[in-house]
Amino acid sequence: MNFxxxxxPDAAPNENVxxxxxxxxxxxxxxxxxxxxxxxxxxxxxxxxxxxVVGESGSGKTTLMHLLGAxxxxxxxxxxxxxxxxxxxxxxxxxxxRAARIGFxxxxxxxxxxxxxxxNVMLPxxxxxxxxxxxxxxxxxxxxxxxxxxxxxxxxxxxxxxQQQRVAIARALVNEPAxxxxxxxxxxxxxxxxxTVLGLLEGIQRADGHTLVVVTHSEAVWKRAQRVIRIADGxxxx
Amino acid sequence: MLGAVLHNLRSRALRTALTVGGIAIGIVALVVxxxxxxxxxxxxxxxxxxxxNEIFAVSTGFDRDGSVTAADSLNRAAxxxxxxxxxxxxxxxxxxxxxxSAGGAGDPGRFGPPALVFGFPPAARxxxxxxxxxxxxxxxxxxxxxxxxxxxxxAAAADAAVGSTIAIYGNSFxxxxxxxxxxxxxxxxxxxxxxxxxxxxxxxxxxxxPALPRAPATALMVVVDPHADTGLLARRIxxxxxxxxxxxxxxxxxxxSVTSIFDAIIFGAALIALVVGAFSxxxxxxxxxxxxxxxxxxxxxxxxxxxxxxREFVVExxxxxxxxxxxGIVASALIITxxxxxxxxxxxxxxxxxxxxxxxxxxxxxxxxSIVAGLVPALSAARLDPTEALRRSA
Ligand SMILES: Nc1ncnc2c1ncn2[C@@H]1O[C@H](COP(=O)(O)OP(=O)(O)OP(=O)(O)O)[C@@H](O)[C@H]1O
Ligand SMILES: [Mg+2]
Numbered sequence: 001m002n003f004x005x006x007x008x009p010d011a012a013p014n015e016n017v018x019x020x021x022x023x024x025x026x027x028x029x030x031x032x033x034x035x036x037x038x039x040x041x042x043x044x045x046x047x048x049x050x051x052x053v054v055g056e057s058g059s060g061k062t063t064l065m066h067l068l069g070a071x072x073x074x075x076x077x078x079x080x081x082x083x084x085x086x087x088x089x090x091x092x093x094x095x096x097x098r099a100a101r102i103g104f105x106x107x108x109x110x111x112x113x114x115x116x117x118x119x120n121v122m123l124p125x126x127x128x129x130x131x132x133x134x135x136x137x138x139x140x141x142x143x144x145x146x147x148x149x150x151x152x153x154x155x156x157x158x159x160x161x162x163q164q165q166r167v168a169i170a171r172a173l174v175n176e177p178a179x180x181x182x183x184x185x186x187x188x189x190x191x192x193x194x195x196t197v198l199g200l201l202e203g204i205q206r207a208d209g210h211t212l213v214v215v216t217h218s219e220a221v222w223k224r225a226q227r228v229i230r231i232a233d234g235x236x237x238x
Numbered sequence: 239m240l241g242a243v244l245h246n247l248r249s250r251a252l253r254t255a256l257t258v259g260g261i262a263i264g265i266v267a268l269v270v271x272x273x274x275x276x277x278x279x280x281x282x283x284x285x286x287x288x289x290x291n292e293i294f295a296v297s298t299g300f301d302r303d304g305s306v307t308a309a310d311s312l313n314r315a316a317x318x319x320x321x322x323x324x325x326x327x328x329x330x331x332x333x334x335x336x337x338x339s340a341g342g343a344g345d346p347g348r349f350g351p352p353a354l355v356f357g358f359p360p361a362a363r364x365x366x367x368x369x370x371x372x373x374x375x376x377x378x379x380x381x382x383x384x385x386x387x388x389x390x391x392x393a394a395a396a397d398a399a400v401g402s403t404i405a406i407y408g409n410s411f412x413x414x415x416x417x418x419x420x421x422x423x424x425x426x427x428x429x430x431x432x433x434x435x436x437x438x439x440x441x442x443x444x445x446x447x448p449a450l451p452r453a454p455a456t457a458l459m460v461v462v463d464p465h466a467d468t469g470l471l472a473r474r475i476x477x478x479x480x481x482x483x484x485x486x487x488x489x490x491x492x493x494x495s496v497t498s499i500f501d502a503i504i505f506g507a508a509l510i511a512l513v514v515g516a517f518s519x520x521x522x523x524x525x526x527x528x529x530x531x532x533x534x535x536x537x538x539x540x541x542x543x544x545x546x547x548x549r550e551f552v553v554e555x556x557x558x559x560x561x562x563x564x565x566g567i568v569a570s571a572l573i574i575t576x577x578x579x580x581x582x583x584x585x586x587x588x589x590x591x592x593x594x595x596x597x598x599x600x601x602x603x604x605x606x607x608s609i610v611a612g613l614v615p616a617l618s619a620a621r622l623d624p625t626e627a628l629r630r631s632a
Contacts (some may be wrong), residue, residue, distance in 0.1 A: 062629075071624045092543075099541025105630065112533055114242040114249070127541035156243070171540065175484055 017178050018045035018068060022077035025234075029075065037063040039234035040077070048180070048209045050202065052216055052225035060234040061215045065183045068213065069102055070094045082178045099128040100142045103172025103210070107184035110168040111156040117143060118152040121171045128140075128175050135174065137231050142170035144201055162193030168198050173210070180205070183215045198224070243554050246526070253522050256557065260518035261562025261604055262569060264511025268600050269570035271507040273590040275500040280591060281421040286486075287368040316458055316476045322474060329365070330455030332357035332435035335426060336406060353426045355406060357435020365461050370424045375400035375415030382431050383546040386411035388617050390418065404428070407438055419588075499628040512607055521612035523555050526621040534619055535627025544620040551619050555612020556605050563604035566605065567597055589594030 025038040037060040045051055053061050062197040067079050070086050079086040082101045084093060098104075103124070111120045118139055125135030143152055146166040156164055165185055172180050182201060186194035198214075198221055205212040214221065224226050230237040316328045338351040360365070360380060378387055380385040386406075388398060394415045398404050402413045406428060417424050430438070436454045460475070460483075462468060468485050475483035527534070532545055574590040581589055 048625065065626070067283040069539055071628070090579045095543045098539060104536075104539045106536065106539075108537065109532055109631070112242075121244070123537070124540040127537075127543070138513055140312060176543075 001100050002071070016044040016083055017047045017049075018043070018213075019080040020044070020078070023029070023064075023067065023079055024076045025060070025072070026069060026075045027063070030154055036104055037234050038067075041231075041234070041236055042077075043182050043236065044228065045211060045213065048205075050205045050212045050214075050224075050226045052214050052222035052228045053231065054222050054228060055218060055231035055237075057124060061231055062183055063234075064231070065181050065213070065215055068179065069181050070097045086224075096128075099124055100175050101178045103175070103180040105165065105168045105172050105175040105180070105182040105185045107187040110159075111164055111171075113156050116153045116155050117148060117159065117167045120167055121174050124171060130175070138174055139170065142173055146170050160193070161189050162196055165189060165193070165197045166200060168226045169197065169204070173204060173208075176208075177210065179211045179213065181213050184217065185214065186216070186218065186221065194218070194221075240557070243625060245558050246554060247557065250522075250526070251257045253525065255562075257522045258562045258565055259556055261511070261515040261559060261608070262566035264507075264514045265563050265566025265604055266570045266573070267507040268504070268511045268603070269567060269592070269596060270573060270590065270597045271500075272504050272600065273309040273570070273574055273592045274503050275423070275497070276593045276596055277589060277591040278321050279619075282497055284370075284420050284422050286490045293413075301559075311480045312455055312458065313453055313622060315475075318478060319458065319460055319475060322471060324463045324471060325460055326463055327361070327365070327461040329359060329362045329459040329461070330453060331359070331457045331459055332432065332439055332455055333457050334435065334438055345454055353389075353395075353428060354423060354531055355435060355438060356427055356429045357432040357438075358429070359432045362459055365459065370417050370420035370422060373418035375388045375413070377415055378429060378431060382414070384409070384411050384434060385414045385431065387415040387417060387429045388413055389425040389427040390420075392428060406430070407441065408439065409441075409546065420537060445539050477571065508603065511604075515559070515604065515607055516611040519555050519558060519608050521613050522558070523551060523612050523615035524618075527551065527615045530619075531622065531627045532630045534622050535624045535630070538622075538624035539628060547622075548613075548616050548620040551616035552609055552612050558612075559605045559608025560601070562608070563601045566604070567600065 020041055020043040023038050023041040023043075024036070027033075027035045027037050041064070053064065055061050060108060063072070065145065067074060067086060068081060069091075070081060070084070072086075076086045077087075081097065084097050084101075089097070111117075112123065115123065116137070122132070122135045125138065126132070140149075144210035145151060146169055148166055148170070151159060151163060151167075154163075156167070159167065163217065169187070172182075180201070183210055185201065186197050189197060201212060201214065202224060204210055214225065216222050303541075310328065316330060316439055319325055320328045325563060333356075334355040334357075336355050372387060373390070375387070378385060386404060388396070388404070393399065395414075396402075396404055398413050400416060403410050405411075405415060411428070411430060411434075417427065421424060439454050439456065458481075460471070468487050472483040472485040472488075475481050537547060537550075571592055574592050578588050578590055
């Protein structure tokens with residue numbers, strides 16, 4: 001059902017894929033370890049944009065990514081992703097949004113160890129209830145696109161770190177998401193693998209018009225983004 | 239899906255093996271005791287069918303010596319019983335116990351019911367609808383002389399087959415048929431023509447006895463109406479001299495109480511299997527969930543619903559249960575085959591019956607049990623907060 005939305009033309013090509021208003025996120029509210037990780041952020045991200053999110057450790061980048069990825073709900077304020085209000089949507093709506101409209105790439109240990117590369121890439125399609133034949137065909141094409149046509153049936157443990165991240169990128173794209181989120185995708189890679197992985201991410205953003213949000217510590221990375229969002233202590237820095 | 243499950247199980251092979259072994263032990267307990275109960279149920283069921291209230295045997299309590307007066311009183315009693323309410327027919331039969339003989343058949347070391355020589359008049363055959371069938375060879379014919387149809391156990395003990403000749407109290411009989419194994423008295427039976435059974439009965443009558451009975455018999459088959467009060471009839475028959483009757487309903491009730499004890503034992507074995515299996519499944523699956531916390535976070539981030547995660551772990555638990563059940567069933571089958579083979583030497587009892595329903599039932603039981611036990615850790619996995627799961631490093 002959610003997959004049907006994929007083939008439907010987007011309502012307004014120029015709308016913002018992300019709209020954040022006065023977003024506050026307090027972790028462990030009411031406990032001794034309470035942290036105000038996001039302290040009132042307002043932000044729009046245009047469809048098709050390439051955005052880098054930078055900031056010191058503990059500044060709230062991962063917290064923001066989890067909210068954009070519909071994994072968490074705001075303490076106050078609002079986050080709207082692809083037309084879905086994260087704070088108000090039902091659990092089922094959030095699940096459907098994650099499965100069909102958002103692609104995730106994490107830092108390290110990204111893949112499911114018991115599944116081979118192809119199965120890993122197919123997984124979001126399975127969760128979005130896409131017919132297996134169609135999912136397999138897309139997954140094969142994407143793995144070929146990231147240069148892993150000959151690694152379809154390798155398990156994560158049989159792949160290098162850079163290859164694993166390429167599988168993760170293919171997986172993030174299998175449902176043609178509106179928004180691709182990458183939280184330090186090259187954090188554990190050497191320079192050459194990092195280049196390959198980033199090149200791939202940027203390539204798909206430019207070619208297919210996916211919106212790309214990358215969290216990074218690396219200057220080399222954020223310099224290539226169209227837009228850089230700086231966070232410090234849970235707030236945007238001009 | 240199954241490939242991934244097996245990969246996960248293989249990646250913690252020792253833990254999987256221990257859990258599978260735990261379930262297998264429970265299943266062995268269940269299947270071995272269960273197959274004993276299955277055998278008992280067959281025995282009880284067939285014996286009950288044989289002694290159903292339609293047919294109602296009365297033993298006269300006299301033996302091969304001094305039987306003449308008893309035979310006369312038996313015939314008198316038969317005429318009296320025929321007039322009782324609820325009685326449809328009374329048929330005289332000959333049942334002679336068969337001990338060790340020069341023929342070499344009876345082995346005193348054997349365990350099991352004693353061999354009995356039966357002689358049924360043609361009238362009795364009409365009512366013997368529940369009697370075990372002849373498995374090889376043929377049944378007796380009215381024209382047969384010195385022919386015998388023998389029970390499966392007797393055939394094995396006497397090493398007799400269709401075509402053999404056996405000696406009963408010095409008389410030789412030609413074996414024409416073997417009766418199927420039925421776990422009833424017929425397993426040790428030697429059925430001979432009625433006239434020959436009567437002759438066997440009288441052959442040792444001392445020469446001092448002046449006159450032989452006209453219609454010698456040792457037992458009466460009392461055929462009753464379907465709704466007759468068999469208990470009352472048995473008591474009335476017992477009042478007649480020289481007769482002893484058993485109420486088949488009371489016998490069936492006795493059997494039922496024995497079977498219910500066995501059912502309780504199976505239930506106990508099942509309970510042990512349940513506790514052992516359930517605990518080890520909960521244990522191994524809880525560890526699996528902890529080890530795969532980050533994986534669960536990733537799955538949720540890429541669109542898995544709680545139900546998807548739940549299914550993942552429940553299927554894994556069910557596969558462990560199925561493997562345990564298979565191992566347990568194979569082990570039980572080996573044990574049962576071995577014990578049955580050993581017992582064959584001492585009485586062909588075949589104490590254990592590994593029935594398809596027992597095998598299927600224990601398999602389903604093990605898988606259902608594993609699913610229920612697996613639900614506990616699987617639910618905790620499904621309810622994990624994805625943001626916290628993702629903050630784990632592994
Ligand atoms: N579950 C939690 N409970 C309490 N505090 C938390 C929790 N999760 C995060 N925090 C706190 O929120 C703040 C922001 O964390 P976050 O992970 O978003 O930072 P980050 O910018 O991603 O840092 P890094 O660059 O090191 O990944 C941190 O101070 C952290 O300690
Ligand atoms: Mg972070």
